[in-house]
Amino acid sequence: MPAPAIIFPADPLHPRRPDPHFAWEARTLRELGGEQYLVDHDALLAGEAEDAVRLVPRDCGPVWYRGWMIPSADYAAFARALADRGANLLTSAPAYTSAHELPGWYGVFEGATPPSVWIPLAPAAGRPGPEQLAAAVARLGGRGPAIVKDYVKSRKDEWDEACYIPELADPAAVGRVVERFVDLQGDFLAGGVVLRRFEEFARIDGTAVVGANGPEGGEPAGGTPAANGSSANGAPKGGVPKDAAPKTGSDGSGESTDPTGGNGRAVEARVWWLDGEPVLVGPHPDAPEQSAEPDLTEVRPLVRALGCRFVTTDLASRADGSGWRVVEVGDGQVSGLPRGIDVTGLLAALLAA
Ligand SMILES: Nc1ncnc2c1ncn2[C@@H]1O[C@H](COP(=O)(O)OP(=O)(O)OP(=O)(O)O)[C@@H](O)[C@H]1O
Numbered sequence: 001m002p003a004p005a006i007i008f009p010a011d012p013l014h015p016r017r018p019d020p021h022f023a024w025e026a027r028t029l030r031e032l033g034g035e036q037y038l039v040d041h042d043a044l045l046a047g048e049a050e051d052a053v054r055l056v057p058r059d060c061g062p063v064w065y066r067g068w069m070i071p072s073a074d075y076a077a078f079a080r081a082l083a084d085r086g087a088n089l090l091t092s093a094p095a096y097t098s099a100h101e102l103p104g105w106y107g108v109f110e111g112a113t114p115p116s117v118w119i120p121l122a123p124a125a126g127r128p129g130p131e132q133l134a135a136a137v138a139r140l141g142g143r144g145p146a147i148v149k150d151y152v153k154s155r156k157d158e159w160d161e162a163c164y165i166p167e168l169a170d171p172a173a174v175g176r177v178v179e180r181f182v183d184l185q186g187d188f189l190a191g192g193v194v195l196r197r198f199e200e201f202a203r204i205d206g207t208a209v210v211g212a213n214g215p216e217g218g219e220p221a222g223g224t225p226a227a228n229g230s231s232a233n234g235a236p237k238g239g240v241p242k243d244a245a246p247k248t249g250s251d252g253s254g255e256s257t258d259p260t261g262g263n264g265r266a267v268e269a270r271v272w273w274l275d276g277e278p279v280l281v282g283p284h285p286d287a288p289e290q291s292a293e294p295d296l297t298e299v300r301p302l303v304r305a306l307g308c309r310f311v312t313t314d315l316a317s318r319a320d321g322s323g324w325r326v327v328e329v330g331d332g333q334v335s336g337l338p339r340g341i342d343v344t345g346l347l348a349a350l351l352a353a
């Protein structure tokens, strides 16, 4: 069997070149002697999958994708359009959904990740009603702090407004944060609304991310630059990699639980797994200068149980040092890489898979 090729999104301005955001990965792939093809990501998300893959040569065999996020339905169309051309996307559509959307991986990782519940919701279908929210809150234990996200992304940059719920027992607060989140996601809401119990993680400034009633005391983290290098990544839409939203949100007040600013970020390591083996352990792209060495003993069997070939796990250290938690799982094809990291080993592993 030939070595897999990698498909990158094309540069919208120069359709025969990879998107500048992925140019360094494409360059490294070339240096390794790997084959690369291009997909028109805009056409894919416009429902024109056949047209989107027109530059992929016929009968080219196995392929990976590395690029912007793709909504699950569009990914399925992408896989079908490639199959019609004789290309075999190595992550199937069901496997993509399993790793990319929280309900797809949650069952396997339950116990190793913050307890979570979800309410399916179509984009622009309104907001969950008070009874639906009350039932979801009850399933989550009824009290304590929580965070809200959709099946794929949070609005962590709008932490106080649209991400962090200080107290689940306060229905008005739950309703307010969820409504704001749903409104801001708009047409880009993926799958539905997820509520997760808030847990305290160690932070880059050496303190705990404290809950609503916990003590403060960290120095502002200051100066942890965002990892994104592209200007096209402003909104949590289907077209951005999982981590490309620019950071805002530091208010410097010293009072926030906001992990993306204020008092400092949660320390997260992103582990890249291929066929159940960790092929790259690095920082989360939001804090590319931050290194962490997570213990993978408990996570490895879970990744294997998930059964997806190429995935990432974001791991955060519990604030009390009692171990590592899985903050989220992602499909490796659409997870963001920290700028400047050496991707040779990762790409070589993909070529050898
Ligand atoms: N249950 C939780 N308890 C405490 N902090 C959390 C929890 N869930 C998320 N966070 C914090 O919020 C941040 C954003 O959450 P999450 O990673 O789930 O969202 P995202 O938008 O998918 O982010 P990413 O950019 O990694 O794709 C996390 O990096 C973490 O610091």
Ligand SMILES: [Mg+2]
Pocket: 314, 327, 328
């Ligand atoms: Mg994350």
